[in-house]
Amino acid sequence: MNNKFENLIPDIVNPSPDYYCTWQTQLYATNDGKPLKQRACIGEKQLFNKEKPYGWAYFYEKARGDLIIVMDDSWDVPLDGNPDYYGFLALNEEKFPSFTGNGISNQEAMKLLSDKIKEIGWKALGGWVCVQKSALFPDVDEEAYFIERLKWAEYAKWGYWKVDWGEHLGDFEFRKRLSELAHQYATTVVLENARVKEVIPYSDTYRTYDVPAIMSIPMTIDKMREFLDIEPVGNEFSGIINCEDEVYMAAALGCTMGIMRNPYSGCLPDGQPDPAFPDCHRRLKTKMAEITRAVRWHRIAPAFGADKNNTYFSDEILTDSWRLKNTEAEIESWWLENKLIKPFIKDGVLTKTGCSAISRNMPLPEVTPDENGDVPYVLASKNPNGAISVATCGRTRGHKYWIPKCRVAIQAEAADIIGIFGEYKELVIDFGEEVKLTKILAQDLAGEYSQDITKMVSIEGNTAIIPGDIIHNIGTSVQDENDTSEPGLVIKFFKL
DSSP, rough: OOBBOOOOSSSSOSSSSOOEOOOHHHHHHHTTTTTHHHHSSOOOHHHOSSSTTTGGGGTTTTTTGGGGEOOOOTTTTTOOGGGTTTTOOOOOOOTTTSSOOTTTOHHHHHHHHHHHHHHTOSSSEEEESSEEEEEEEETTTTTHHHHHHHHHHHTTTOEEEEEEEETTTOOOOHHHHHHHHHEEEETTTTEOOOOOGGGGGGGGGGEEEOGGGGGHHHHHHHHHHHSSSSSOOOOOOOOOOTTOOOOHHHHHHHHBBBEESSSSSSSSSSSSHHHHHHTTTTTTGOHHHHHHHHHHHHHSSSOOOOGGGGGESOOOOEEEEESSHHHHSSSGGGGGGGGTTTEEEEEEEEEEEEEEEEEEOOOOOEEETTTSOOOOEEEEEETTTTTTEEEOOOOOEEEEOOOOOEEEEEEEETTEEEEEESSSSEEEESSOOOOEEEEEEETTTTTBEEEOOGGSEEEEEEEEEEHHHHHHHHHHHHTTTTTOOOOEEEEEEEEE
């Protein structure tokens, strides 16, 4: 397979508001799982000092042009964590001394930082937003307060507000109004909501919210089952679901991603295991190529809004479990008391379930169990532009993570370009009618050219059958030796 053909990935900037969020990297840099230290660990030193564990603005060299970098909790709060500053929404002078002070205005300081981030190659800069007015401004009208800060963001060309906890955490009316104000006063800003499902139709994006790495797949699928099942958005908001660090899930289901993993693989700086990304499970910090593949697929098939009328969920429920052996190395300690996890731990085993398949704008995939009777989670969608995507997501059992390799069949109708993620025994693509194919090209989404696989694909009537080893070999062909990313490729069919 040494033949080189056209690049199937368009030379454009990813139009979807995908981002890298610094929160878990803040944890990594502090050797600590407690928010106080994490909140103090965000500023220009962390972004621009290239010495490990810092240098975060230089992550993802191949993908950063398609990503927003979102500074998480407390970029606007002093080092001592004074809660009166929650919701301040201006660069903190202690944390950003090179950008603030000497009489410079808040909006000018924010623009200087935004410009530097873009110079490094990121699509835009964003920030975590505490959904409340700072206590330092008791006499300022709350709506006027946020309008002023949205205008700062517009002036500085910020790209994202990740609106999270605060006094208005669960306040539907406030979140709805803030979204409306953002559209009026900050046209560059994508505003992300969370925690209030009813606000999805009034959101640019809506985050599925936190999950621990060892149960991220079934828990996120369970949340997708809930948040995709809404009436279509009928206004100026897009209502796109953000599934955080499940990047292949985002690619396959037309969602956005909020990346948490970072390239500092292995233990924390002090030598202790990193419980946010345990090496005994998926080893997400060694899966950097997946990020490049997922955001590049969004160049071909951008994320699109939730619509229950064209979303389908399998009735089959899969059960995953993880036996905790060294708890401190496998999960952040606060999760053990969290209501999303605590009721599902019994005798040291964490058990969660999720529906086996989800599809959007197309029928559910058909999956044949492997020789052990196992199946992966399978996700598929037809983009509004006609592109098809499909992914297999791994299972967790005992103390093991793996993707069962199965025969997966999808209905692609007239589609001529398909994004494929994960592992397969074979992928059967049904075009709905007998098809005559003149050429089939395949390309690792992290690569720069395609290969001709026409002779490696079986054509039977109205179906094309792609062997799983072809998917694996091409889909992992462009990644570093120590990168353990799962396959991700694009295939283009040329028809008579």
